Amino acid sequence: MAKILILGAGAMGSAFSVPSLERQHEVIIAGTHLEDAFIDEIKNNNNFHPSLKLHLSEKTNIIKYMNLSKELKKNPDLIVLGVNSKGINWVVDQLSDILNDSTLPPILMLTKGLSIYENKYELLVDKLERLLISKGYKNINISAVGGPCLAIGLANKVHTSVIFANKNLETVGWLKDILTTDYYHPSISNDIIGVEVCAAIKNIFSMVIGFSKGLYNETVEDKLKENNYLNTSASLISQSLCEMELFVNFL
Template identity: 60%
Template sequence: MSKIIIIGAGAMGTAFAFPCVDRNHDTTIIGTHLEDKFIDELKNNNNLHPALKMNVPKSINISKFEKFDSILKSKADLLVLAISSKGIEWVAEQLHKVYKDLELPSLLMLTKGLSLYENKYELLVDKLGRLLYSKGIKKITVSAVAGPCLAAGLANKVHSSVVIANKDIKVAKKISELLNTNYYHTSYSDDLAGVEVCAAIKNIFSMAVGASKGLCSNNATKEIKEKNYLNTASALIKQSINEMEIFTEYLKGKKVTVSGLAGLGDLYVSSAGGRNSKMGSYLGEGMTFSQAKNTEMKNITVEGADLIFEIGKRIKEDFNEKQLPIMIAMIDAILEDKKLDIRWENFS
């Protein structure tokens, strides 16, 4: 039995605790400073998690932020970060406060992201490592998990497969073996860059595949499009994989990773009905990003769009529409707030 601490009481952080306790690990969820009220309400409602729509087992310890320091000092074997990408600076500071004079446990990030630092692409795992190192924490081991695993499915213990990645394959294998159950199937990889790049950029391509109904024909009726868009979706998926391979290799990841769980697997799930796919459907119908966001998805996070705002301009400096026709079309549609126009003639 190992001791696992999960920072973040959202849907995925909570769902991740299920396979942990099913492996008989001592599992604790510690909420962020923004989740105190949420945790009070959850406990007052028989541990009913509103996002998962199910009761969290009593075997999973759930604590408010006030116990953050004492819980983290209890010598965890694995520290899981289930916070938003915007909370990386915050969590780095909190970890520094606790572990400045202690050994930092092995970290596993559920959060995916890609940003720019000094005008260079930076993975979220690298950003966390940089922030911790700058605060004086020198011994840092950060792994990542990616793959087609929706929180509700995991909490309901449906068969789900993910990949654990670390530059040291032995570390990745150890964490994989720690978490594997008869429904949470874990593999491992030393391609940390490839896994993280795929996990981030698949959100952009999910929007494109989500646009397939609207893009499948300029002349067909809505009824015909509803029944005959799969040819178009397949073409978009195939081209998306090509472009993900190009971009992943550019960021020093392995091409083969794109055809695995972090790439093709996650793209499939995201395209089948997530937030990014939903935004894509509106873009495919001819709406601009601002129209769709303000009228249909006002308070909903669209990760693919957020990523484009973060790195879209830099991508256009490094690539052209002949190399990445889908990616460039999505970037233009969102940054310039214009109708989506994909150059099909540039598909490879």
């Protein structure tokens, strides 16, 4: 059994607690300084999570920001980041203020997106590592998760396949071993750039592919549009894969 500390009480962080608890791990969800009222709402409604539209397990331990320091000092086996991309700086500040040791436990990032640093694209895992190094941390071990994985689906135990990525395959192998369930199906990769980039930009291409129904000539009947858009959709899927490959190679 591992001790897992999830930072962020939002939809994705809370959903991640479901397979973690399924594997009998000790799971603590720690809210940010902005989530105290949100946590009160959850606890006052029998652990009903308003974003996920369901009751979290009674075993789910959700704590407020003021208790984060105590939990971090208990040496969790894994820290999971469930904050949004703007919260990464906040996470680094909390870790550096609370943990004086230069070594951190493994970190798993649920956060998706790209950042800009010195007028260049920067992966969020690279941003996190850069900020932690600036605080004096060494032997930093960060893994990333690639989807697609909708929080509400995972929370309802819908079959979900994800990729755990880390240059160190031993770490993601361990994560796979401790987090796999009958419905949560991780695979592993050491291509962290490819996984992070594709996870960040896939939704752009998903929307483009979804536009395929609207690319018919305006004179075409709606029934024909409904049943015969797949040629266009397939073309857009092919083009999307090519552009994703170009973007990955660029980074």
